[in-house]
Amino acid sequence: MSCRVLDAPQATLQELWPLAERQARAHDRPVILSCAEHCEPVDPIALFARAASHLPRVLWLVPEREEALVGLAGQRLPLQSVTSPSLPLPARLAAAWRALAQDALAEGPLPPLAVAGLAFDPADERPDPWWQPFGQGQLLLPRLLYRQQGALACRSVQAAVFPGEREPRALLTWPTSSLPTPSAAPRSVVQHELVRPDDWRRMIQHALAAIAAGDLRKVVLARARELVAADPFPLEQALRELAARYPSCTVFAIGIGETVFLGASPERLARVAHGTVATVALAGSRPRASSPEQDHRAAEELRRSDKDRHEHALVVEAIRSALAPLCTSLSIPEEPVVVSMANVHHLATPISGILHDGASVLDVVARLHPTPAVGGTPREAALAFIRQREPVPRGWYAGALGWIEASGDGEIVVGLRSGLVRSQQARLYAGCGIVADSDSVAEWAEAEAKFRPMLEALAGG
Numbered sequence: 001m002s003c004r005v006l007d008a009p010q011a012t013l014q015e016l017w018p019l020a021e022r023q024a025r026a027h028d029r030p031v032i033l034s035c036a037e038h039c040e041p042v043d044p045i046a047l048f049a050r051a052a053s054h055l056p057r058v059l060w061l062v063p064e065r066e067e068a069l070v071g072l073a074g075q076r077l078p079l080q081s082v083t084s085p086s087l088p089l090p091a092r093l094a095a096a097w098r099a100l101a102q103d104a105l106a107e108g109p110l111p112p113l114a115v116a117g118l119a120f121d122p123a124d125e126r127p128d129p130w131w132q133p134f135g136q137g138q139l140l141l142p143r144l145l146y147r148q149q150g151a152l153a154c155r156s157v158q159a160a161v162f163p164g165e166r167e168p169r170a171l172l173t174w175p176t177s178s179l180p181t182p183s184a185a186p187r188s189v190v191q192h193e194l195v196r197p198d199d200w201r202r203m204i205q206h207a208l209a210a211i212a213a214g215d216l217r218k219v220v221l222a223r224a225r226e227l228v229a230a231d232p233f234p235l236e237q238a239l240r241e242l243a244a245r246y247p248s249c250t251v252f253a254i255g256i257g258e259t260v261f262l263g264a265s266p267e268r269l270a271r272v273a274h275g276t277v278a279t280v281a282l283a284g285s286r287p288r289a290s291s292p293e294q295d296h297r298a299a300e301e302l303r304r305s306d307k308d309r310h311e312h313a314l315v316v317e318a319i320r321s322a323l324a325p326l327c328t329s330l331s332i333p334e335e336p337v338v339v340s341m342a343n344v345h346h347l348a349t350p351i352s353g354i355l356h357d358g359a360s361v362l363d364v365v366a367r368l369h370p371t372p373a374v375g376g377t378p379r380e381a382a383l384a385f386i387r388q389r390e391p392v393p394r395g396w397y398a399g400a401l402g403w404i405e406a407s408g409d410g411e412i413v414v415g416l417r418s419g420l421v422r423s424q425q426a427r428l429y430a431g432c433g434i435v436a437d438s439d440s441v442a443e444w445a446e447a448e449a450k451f452r453p454m455l456e457a458l459a460g461g
């Protein structure tokens with residue numbers, strides 16, 4: 001037994017442990033235990049960035065909505081004991097959480113919460129050492145969880161208690177969060193295209209040929225770029241840059257061992273709250289221009305472009321047919337709007353619906369992911385095309401990541417404007433939708449603009 005003075009959630013966890021363990025034995029499966037309390041708000045980026053790198057760690061931040069979540073340490077929840085391996089992985093994650101959360105034991109102001117991450121294409125089995133620690137998808141139950149909404153902050157301690165596990169294996173204490181580190185000067189970084197301009201042109205030619213032959217209507221193709229710096233990339237500073245420049249986006253980071261996947265995603269895949277679902281069709285883009293007149297013209301051109309409207313409409317239709325069986329009603333505006341971030345304009349159609357009883361955010365993801373905003377249409381043909389033609393496996397880039405509560409409410413975004421960092425090396429991704437009228441030079445420039453958030457955050461400038 002430890003003689004350390006425990007904080008209230010840790011003490012409650014210890015008290016409730018024997019009850020959870022008995023329940024676990026009775027059901028012959030792990031029981032989730034979660035104990036929470038209100039706390040003083042802390043700096044979520046500092047909390048994430050200061051965590052020891054041997055712990056799995058997660059950050060989720062929407063600056064404009066003042067929402068933050070940090071998970072430190074934790075367990076990968078078992079899928080095999082609670083779901084059938086014949087289900088596709090997204091549906092398996094949904095079923096596993098439903099089974100495990102239904103008889104969770106919880107105390108205090110935060111419900112039990114898991115973090116979910118899913119590769120873009122779990123059927124892409126090409127090995128890649130960069131993505132190896134992440135696997136094809138997982139549900140992680142953070143051991144220490146911090147959550148903030150506006151001025152309200154809570155923290156909890158969670159565990160999955162297994163049959164026969166009589167007491168917690170380790171007690172973890174909250175790191176004391178300190179002041180942000182001062183920002184460093186822009187660093188010298190060597191960049192290397194993993195998809196060179198010639199490769200890109202060829203990939204797009206193949207895509208256009210498949211579209212002309214009627215095999216595909218749209219396919220999203222991605223570039224990848226490697227960065228090497230003289231010293232380790234400063235993660236904390238990069239996250240602060242992303243949060244400051246992209247306040248409407250979801251800034252995320254998932255660290256497993258020395259590798260961190262991070263980004264600032266503009267694309268919500270699904271938010272489920274109190275029986276409603278909200279998502280967005282986001283497709284059709286223009287880089288921002290430097291002069292206000294040119295920038296306005298770029299946005300107007302995007303709004304009127306037949307090519308982009310077609311590319312966008314394919315996403316709206318796919319979302320409509322994926323959500324219809326889950327919803328009693330769906331609301332889809334007739335016309336997209338233009339939404340603008342620091343780097344690009346996008347065509348966006350916000351979509352919402354009333355869910356049939358009991359559908360969780362992961363049930364919604366299992367039907368939506370990957371949408372043609374990041375995959376293509378028809379889905380299977382587009383995924384096969386990407387597997388065959390894109391030289392760099394996507395891993396969790398353009399995958400689905402977010403959080404889910406015991407009730408099934410939660411939010412999942414698409415892992416875009418993102419990359420992997422490991423010490424002084426990084427790999428970034430950016431892609432574009434290809435339809436019949438796409439031009440490889442314009443698509444190269446569009447992808448370049450989509451690299452910008454991560455390039456600026458890591459290399460400055």
Ligand SMILES: C=C(O[C@@H]1C=C(C(=O)O)C=C[C@H]1O)C(=O)O
Nearest residue numbers: 283284285373416430431432433
């Ligand atoms: C694929 C990416 O973005 C996606 C593709 C878009 C497009 O082709 O217009 C727009 C938004 C995203 O759904 C990316 O950022 O890498």
